[in-house]
Amino acid sequence: MNTLAILGSGRVAATLADKLSAAGHRIVIGTRNPTTAPATWTGRPVAFALPEEAVRRAPIVINATPGGSSLDHLSALREALHSRILVDVSNAPGRGVAEPLQLALPGTRVVKTLNTMHFAVMADPHALNSAPRAFVSGDDPAAKSAVAALLADLGWPPDWIEDLGDITTARGTEAVMLLVPALLRNRGPRPFAITVAD
Numbered sequence: 001m002n003t004l005a006i007l008g009s010g011r012v013a014a015t016l017a018d019k020l021s022a023a024g025h026r027i028v029i030g031t032r033n034p035t036t037a038p039a040t041w042t043g044r045p046v047a048f049a050l051p052e053e054a055v056r057r058a059p060i061v062i063n064a065t066p067g068g069s070s071l072d073h074l075s076a077l078r079e080a081l082h083s084r085i086l087v088d089v090s091n092a093p094g095r096g097v098a099e100p101l102q103l104a105l106p107g108t109r110v111v112k113t114l115n116t117m118h119f120a121v122m123a124d125p126h127a128l129n130s131a132p133r134a135f136v137s138g139d140d141p142a143a144k145s146a147v148a149a150l151l152a153d154l155g156w157p158p159d160w161i162e163d164l165g166d167i168t169t170a171r172g173t174e175a176v177m178l179l180v181p182a183l184l185r186n187r188g189p190r191p192f193a194i195t196v197a198d
Contacts, residue, residue, distance in 0.1 A: 004150075005030055005054040007073070008064030012089060012119045016062060016154070017046050019123035023153035030054030030061075055080040060087065060146060063101075067092030075104045082107035085143045087150065088170075089114040089122065091177040098137060098170035111138035111147045112170035115177075117193035123154050125193070132193030136163045137170040162196070 004020055006013045007030040017027045021044040030051035055061050055077055065073050067090035074081065086108050088098045098112035113136045114122045125132050134156050138144045144163060151161055164172070176194055183192060 002026070002060070003028060003058045005058035005061040006064055007031075007051055007054065007061060008066075010064065010066075012122070013062075013064040015119050015123050016064060016089075018044055019154050020150070021046060025153070028054045028057050052077055052080045055084065058084070060085045060150070062087045063090055065090060067097045070097050071100050071104060074101060078105055078107075081105055084108055085140075085146055086110045087114075087147055088112050091115050091174060091180075093177050096171055096174050098174065099167050102139065102167045109138065109140040109143035110167060111136060111140075111143050112167065112173065113137070113147055113151065115170075116173050118189075118191040120191045121193045124191075125154075125156050125160060127191060128193060130195055131160055133195045134161045135173045136161060137165065137167055137173065139166050 003026040005028050006017055009029060009031045013029060017029060021027050027046040029046055029048050031048055032050070034048035034050055049057070061081065061084050063070055063074060063086060070090050086101065086105065088101060088110055090097050098110055102110040113134055116135060117132060121128060121132060134151050136144055136147060148161055
């Protein structure tokens with residue numbers, strides 16, 4: 001059983017924590033107010049800690065904080081994040097997140113994934129009528145392999161996972177965020193994901 005840290009306490013963090021806990025991982029949620037979080041926040045037992053403590057307890061850290069403030073929040077954790085795998089699932093409209101994170105955290109292996117879909121699909125890809133894709137970007141092959149294993153625990157079959165290449169390829173998937181407001185206006189807030197039709 002691996003310990004995973006999830007930074008953030010919103011819907012994305014709760015969805016991932018619930019599914020990964022069910023898959024057998026120990027989950028520690030990094031939040032600024034750990035004493036006010038209920039012990040069974042997701043319906044499953046998870047631990048709560050200040051962000052730095054959460055990071056130090058886990059070799060893999062998932063960034064589920066708002067993308068617009070992720071760089072500031074995670075840069076403050078630079079020492080704790082050293083040698084960790086950082087899985088970035090965030091988006092910031094009009095700008096990238098993963099590549100700036102990798103530049104700011106050279107001792108951290110940043111992997112971008114799960115940012116081209118509704119949060120519910122992250123942990124339930126089979127809920128859609130069409131097979132979605134989980135795109136993966138990162139500079140470190142071993143880190144990307146570890147993230148692929150996490151994706152499998154979230155229910156993603158290997159042929160639904162597409163390795164795009166190094167961290168600069170995250171620019172493309174992050175640009176999808178520009179399309180999302182129009183999709184939500186047209187289709188409503190129901191789950192969706194971007195895929196590739198062969």
